[in-house]
Amino acid sequence: MTVEEVQNENQKKEFLEFPVRLYQHDKNYIRPLDKDIEAIFNPDKNKFFKNGECKRFLFKNEKYETVGKIAVFVNRLYKQNQPTGGIGFFDCIEDQETADFIFDYCKKWLQERGMGAMDGPVNFGERDKFWGLLIDGFVEPLYGMNYNFPYYKELFENYGFKIYFEQLCFSRPIFAEVSRVFTVMHAKHSRNPAISARPMKKNNLEKFAKDFTEIYNKAWSSHGEGKQMNESKVLKMFNMMKPIINEHISWFVYENEKPIAMWMNLPDLNQWIKHLNGEFGWFGKLKCIWYKRFKKNEKMVGLVFGVIPEWQRKGIDGYMIWEGTQHLRKHTDFTTTELQWIGDFNPKMIKIAENLDTTVTRKLATYRYLFDRSKEFERHPIL
Template identity: 50%
Template sequence: MQIIPVEDLQTQKAFLKVPVMLYKNDPNWIQPLDKDVEDVFDAQKNKAFRFGKVQRWLLKDDTGNYIGRIAAFANSKYKNKGDDVPVGGCGFFECINNQAAASLLFDTAQNWLKQQGMQAMDGPINFGERDRWWGLVTKGFMEPLYCMNYNPEYYVALFENYGFKLYFDQVCFSMKSKEPLSSKIWERHNNIEKDKNFSSATIKKNDLEKYANDFAVVYNKAWAGHGGLKQLSKDQVLLMFKKMKPVMDERIVWFAYYKNDPIAIFVNLPDLNQWFKHLHGKFGLLQKLKFLWLKQFSPNKKFNGLVFGVVPEFHGKGVDAYIIGESAKVIQTDAVPYTHYEMQWIGDFNPKMLNIAGSLGDVHRSRNLSTYRFLFDREKEFKRHPILV
């Protein structure tokens, strides 16, 4: 077997083709858009390059066929609560069902990370934000959401046999979105609704600046500082909203207010993979035209949750039920096509959010991803991600 660094156009293309070969007979795999993968490794498009570096490799067998790939990341801004050593990452791992091949890929990533001063390796993770390409699927091997990892079941053994240990689980909840919410949700919703100081609104595409500010206020109070998440400025959110605008459905992006101050957000998008799976990884002019046609004439039955948050001063007061109930009044009408809903993953280190998600109604844990950690000092005590309180 031979390790080959990705360092020119030919090897970049090969890096994209490895999963096409591995998953050609897997009906659940949806080929990611090539540009979404390549953007991770483009210093002009990925701000993580300001604080780190990345290296990619391919693996060939003795007959010259590609049988695996991996990327390694060193990022000075990557930290989790409780970390006491510098931690790097590996991701975009693909491999045939062969432990020797997988171990060679992991060894290559580990050796490079040691050269960067790292003392541990998390994987499979992203070189960037945690809302994409993060975690190994360990339960629920079904069609992935947009920019979500997918892998065969045998990857779990490849990681664990090498010595990776579970650092935290990433839990996804799903529900049939037309099913009635629980009576408990409506009871708590109605108690809030009686107070006219509370109000709700859906996003308006013609006023994104206002909603970007509202989002930033809630997000920074509710999420920043947890699990390595950073503060977001209004301008950062506005840029994100502008990128989302072509696929944004105003009916599924919700805000709650108290005396006109933003206190909760419930941000969802149509599951883009239900359209992108017909594009086979490409997004040139013809694919863009096909996407617009699909978007217009092929109603999307699935939508997924990106962010749900309530500011700390309103925790435990029913605001979560209020915003969910307000959204249900619209989403559960016949005018809205969505019938299936899946939330973005929630770390098992966040029991409060797990409890909220589990109380939405007839929900179930639809899939589980896992972030693994490998300590380079094999004598060092392993600790899981601490629980947030």
């Protein structure tokens, strides 16, 4: 088998085109935007190159046909029990020998750089995109979510990878019956003149960025991960999202104008992107605008849900959900809401998702392979 490092334009194109050929008969496959993939491997656009190294490779058979591809990387800020590298953007024909060759190649590459394990398939970047292997729920992926054939699970596990953590994705129909608890809490808090709910508006992003930051930092300080966000970064994020913000589906709750809860959603971009075949130049942008205007998008994606500590377990979430749901049922075409994945190591967030009256509709897995095969394998610690 021949191995080629992706360096020139033809190799970059093949890295993008190989999965398109591989999945050509799979109706659920949605080609990601080429620019989103290429940005990950561009040191000028991906900050993780400052503390890491990343290479991608094509694997060819004796007929010089591509039979697999992968990216392998070291992120020195990725702190684990042992130095751990990553692999991602893996695609392969249904052949264990080919997959083993690819995994062996990555193992050797990582060992040469002092790594003691490899996680995959993961992203050379944040966990919010291209992270995990789909193991259950083989339907159209959400924007930025990995999709793969069912046989990939066997390729990983037969090699010796073990599940480090499962990634649970939750969903519910917009018009499904809402929990009576939600309607009761809505009725209760509606009688309180100090409590109000309002949707996010594009013409006042500064205010909502400030409110988002306040709620997020208070809510997440008690969830075990210690994440904090900066208001200026949130505003920058909101401005980037402005073209796709739907003003009917993101909600904030206030007590006398003090922000106490939020429910942030966006339309699933893949419902428009699936018509673009990866292209997002000027023509692709025009097509996207046309589909956005004339093609119904029936799926929205929950990004963040949060309630400040002093209002938790008081039913303010039910008030917000029913207030928003009644509104978006009247003013949008959405029929399904989906939540981005939650790790099985985070029972608090899973409980929040379950309290939203959702069910698990798909699972992904982050796998780990320890190079020292005598070492005891441990799953991700519970938060």
